[in-house]
Amino acid sequence: MSSPLLDVWEAASTSPYSPSVGKGAQFTIAFLLLFTSLFLAGVFSLNRSIITLPILGIPASLAFGFGAVYMICAVGVYV
Template sequence: MSSPLLDVWEAASASPFHPTVGKQSQLPLGFFLLAISFLLAGVFGLNRSFRNLSLLAVPASLAFGFGAVYMICAVGVYV
């Protein structure tokens, strides 16, 4: 079968899609990021101030955001 899309597929043979983080490293990375976020959240809880909000809470939320995505992939719910 020849179709325009098949030609496009053949033309893209040199660039298969690879995720930034492979399946093997999803669990350690997700765990590491979540651990960091819980640690920072704990430190923030000890001293809640506006300065700590940007210094601790922002990195903690970022680590939780990405950590949660990698963790859910690692346990088999591929989002």
């Protein structure tokens, strides 16, 4: 029994999908990112200025964004 999509599946047999962060590492990565985000936010709260806003705010926001996505996966809600 062959169908066009089955042929597509067979043709892609050498490239199974693997995420950039595996299931085992999700919690560690997520914790580190969220902790970094918290630390940078703490530093920013001590010295709020137009210079520290991009210097600390952007990395802290990025760490929080990716950290939140990995943390929700690590606790079992796979988004």
